[in-house]
Amino acid sequence: MSNTKIWKGNSTFILAASGSAVGLGNIWKFPYMVGSNGGSAFVIVYLICILAIGLPVMASEVLVGKFGRQSPINSLKKLTIKNQISEYWKFLGIFGALAGLLILSYYSVFAGMAFSYVFNLFPSGLENPSSYSSAYFSHLSASPLVLIFWHSLFLMITCLIVGIGVVRGIGRSVNILMPALFLFVVLLSVYSAATGDLNATLSFLFSPDFSSLTPAVILSAMGQAFFSLSIGMGAIMAYGAYMPEKQLIGKTVLMIILLDTLVALSAGIAIFPIVFSNSSLAVTAGPGLIFETLPVAFYSLPMGAFFSIIFFVLITIAALSSAISLLEPFTAWMEELLKIKRKIIVIFIGLFVWFLGIGSIFSFNIWSDLRFMNLNFLEFLDFVTNNVMLPLGGLFVAILVGWVLPRKFVKENIKLNNYSFKVFIFFLKYISTGSIFLVFLYSLL
Ligand code: PHE
Numbered sequence: 001m002s003n004t005k006i007w008k009g010n011s012t013f014i015l016a017a018s019g020s021a022v023g024l025g026n027i028w029k030f031p032y033m034v035g036s037n038g039g040s041a042f043v044i045v046y047l048i049c050i051l052a053i054g055l056p057v058m059a060s061e062v063l064v065g066k067f068g069r070q071s072p073i074n075s076l077k078k079l080t081i082k083n084q085i086s087e088y089w090k091f092l093g094i095f096g097a098l099a100g101l102l103i104l105s106y107y108s109v110f111a112g113m114a115f116s117y118v119f120n121l122f123p124s125g126l127e128n129p130s131s132y133s134s135a136y137f138s139h140l141s142a143s144p145l146v147l148i149f150w151h152s153l154f155l156m157i158t159c160l161i162v163g164i165g166v167v168r169g170i171g172r173s174v175n176i177l178m179p180a181l182f183l184f185v186v187l188l189s190v191y192s193a194a195t196g197d198l199n200a201t202l203s204f205l206f207s208p209d210f211s212s213l214t215p216a217v218i219l220s221a222m223g224q225a226f227f228s229l230s231i232g233m234g235a236i237m238a239y240g241a242y243m244p245e246k247q248l249i250g251k252t253v254l255m256i257i258l259l260d261t262l263v264a265l266s267a268g269i270a271i272f273p274i275v276f277s278n279s280s281l282a283v284t285a286g287p288g289l290i291f292e293t294l295p296v297a298f299y300s301l302p303m304g305a306f307f308s309i310i311f312f313v314l315i316t317i318a319a320l321s322s323a324i325s326l327l328e329p330f331t332a333w334m335e336e337l338l339k340i341k342r343k344i345i346v347i348f349i350g351l352f353v354w355f356l357g358i359g360s361i362f363s364f365n366i367w368s369d370l371r372f373m374n375l376n377f378l379e380f381l382d383f384v385t386n387n388v389m390l391p392l393g394g395l396f397v398a399i400l401v402g403w404v405l406p407r408k409f410v411k412e413n414i415k416l417n418n419y420s421f422k423v424f425i426f427f428l429k430y431i432s433t434g435s436i437f438l439v440f441l442y443s444l445l
Pocket of ligand 1: 025227229231233235323325
């Protein structure tokens with residue numbers, strides 16, 4: 001990545017960063033996490049984490065990237081030299097870039113599944129579409145070769161785009177696709193709300209019921225906030241490197257967070273009414289939830305087949321724009337380090353990620369009995385990346401910008417007015433750092 005390339009216009013950064021943020025995390029993961037973690041308590045903790053931790057941490061990541069204008073690792077290095085602080089901070093970038101590859105390995109498996117649903121239209125005249133869709137999903141999960149095919153295809157496209165380079169590869173395409181997906185999810189939630197059980201959904205999602213709140217639920221809600229916002233591993237830092245000089249960090253980050261949250265909540269409102277009005281579907285279905293639920297909604301919709309295709313195409317593209325950002329930090333670093341072509345680098349990284357992804361695919365079938373700490377391979381990888389690595393990465397970003405960097409430097413680079421700056425630092429320094437720390441401590445005890 002040459003450091004002179006900057007995206008033109010303010011909207012490209014917003015679209016690319018929200019392209020990274022909005023993805024399977026919102027539409028696939030958020031609903032099933034809410035379903036498996038008892039509903040509203042999870043949602044409320046999630047929303048608090050988004051505001052109290054996500055907002056300041058994301059702004060800090062953008063600040064580092066925009067200042068450094070290189071891969072997260074070298075941006076951090078530049079930052080340490082300029083401010084004469086320990087060079088070890090660059091390990092934060094390496095740790096994040098690695099987390100990105102680990103996440104990508106299973107992200108690509110589920111993105112591949114979503115891709116396969118573009119071509120999967122249910123036969124007409126089904127008596128019970130919801131039991132058909134559950135059976136179909138079980139069948140898909142039990143077929144490693146089919147899953148490997150879609151995983152490979154999705155990962156190849158991701159590598160191809162990152163190989164071309166982020167500015168050329170996604171700078172333009174996100175302009176139309178992101179708004180289209182957003183509109184679609186909102187329309188779908190209106191349709192579901194009108195035809196399914198909206199009351200049950202709203203009380204499940206929002207009526208304050210803290211009886212199911214456990215340390216594990218709090219940790220998962222925090223992990224989900226990091227995952228959904230793409231923070232804690234350098235993706236947003238990597239994109240910050242292309243942000244136009246004059247663009248304001250505070251306002252921009254606020255918009256991205258709002259958009260991401262709106263999409264996640266709309267996905268919840270689109271999915272739960274269908275679950276609550278079909279006895280063969282369960283909120284606790286886990287990772288298969290959207291794959292079992294949404295086809296049922298499309299089945300009953302006029303021109304459903306057409307909408308189903310459009311929807312799964314859009315979701316695949318949303319996943320693609322997130323996957324790109326998972327691969328970018330490591331690739332950009334290798335490019336600067338080894339000074340060889342991006343196209344060659346992504347082949348090697350892609351192969352590594354591909355192999356790791358096979359492990360996740362096997363967790364559904366051949367390896368389903370294999371356990372690490374009572375979790376299968378996929379669940380273990382998901383736990384380590386989402387609930388440990390991302391929050392840990394975020395904790396260190398918050399410590400770096402809130403506690404270690406000179407206040408004057410942060411102020412010059414973040415360009416907030418005095419009042420907002422004070423609030424920002426207060427949150428970063430005490431609330432974000434403190435709460436990540438406490439949640440870790442609480443869930444270890
Ligand atoms: N935020 C993305 C999503 O919600 C996933 C992601 C996580 C992307 C971390 C980059 C970094 O789908």
